[in-house]
Amino acid sequence: MTIDPETLRQIEELSHDDRPLLVLDVDDVLLDFIRPFPRYLQQEGYRLEFSNFRLHGNIFHVETGSAAERERVSDLLAAFFDAQAAWQTLTEGAADAIETISRDAEVVLLTAMPHRHRDIRRRHLDELGLCYPLLTTEMAKGPAILRLRGETERPVAFVDDMPHNLLSAQEFVPDAHLFHLMADNSLRKFLPPPPEGIVTVEDWRDASGRIAAALGI
Ligand SMILES: [Mg+2]
Known part of the structure; x- marks a missing residue:
């Protein structure tokens, strides 16, 4: 699978950063959706x-x-x-955890939604004080994460509530640290156990230290 050409264009607009990379899904990782x-x-x-x-x-x-x-x-x-x-409020604990991590890592938001919603989401995130770069993709996330990492072997962590997105990251960036976080843990009962190599986290309180450790920061 290849990278969404519009996502590639968005990545090329980012400034170059060699620090460890944290890629975050938005819905039900950073902003509440399912509630x-x-x-x-x-x-x-x-x-x-x-x-x-x-x-x-x-x-x-x-x-x-x-x-x-x-x-x-x-x-x-x-x-x-x-x-x-x-409608969409901040996921509990997300803002503080990400702010701390962002002092020593590059943080990029990667949301799977039609590109035409990017500007609305950008404005909403800015109003909430979340000024991290936001990328939209209409295709698999793995190729975008690979491209975001760039030429270096810098550590990569990725957080998403959708198992298929984590598996896509695993396919394209096999050494990425993958975290399954769900804003509503009651929905886990509808999912099979997480595949090997994917770490389940309960919430941002649980996730923040583990992400920092995975990134070596
Ligand atoms: Mg999501």
Whole structure:
């Protein structure tokens, strides 16, 4: 798999940094998603009921009880991200932990969402005081993390709530330190045990020291 060309363009705009690299997912790692999204859905006449770790197939129209069509789910998600500043709060403990790590490491945010939402998310993060570079990707994250590392062998850590993103990182950057953090740990019951090489962390309090140690800072 190759890198998303727009993500590559965004990476090339970053200033060169040789320090250890921490790459962070945004939704449910830095900003709450799975708690505010159902509240947004309720306002729109829908409810979210998990029977597996997916959105598609688990969103139902309140009045008719029928599952929302794939396209409708995508539209609801897009509308939520357009309005994210009103809904998405900081994940508990994230801001302080990342601020401490960023004194000795490069921190880059890598969010899997349509590029057209990048500006809205950028503004929201700035308002929350999170001024770290933000990249969007519509393709796998692994190639982007490999490119972010650059030519050096600097240590890399990556935090995400989606196992497939961690596996993509593992494929392209085999020595990356991978952390599975979920803003809502109750959803772990829908996931298989983490694959080998991926460290489960309970929350940012648990994660921060482990990330610093992995990065050697
Ligand atoms: Mg996420």
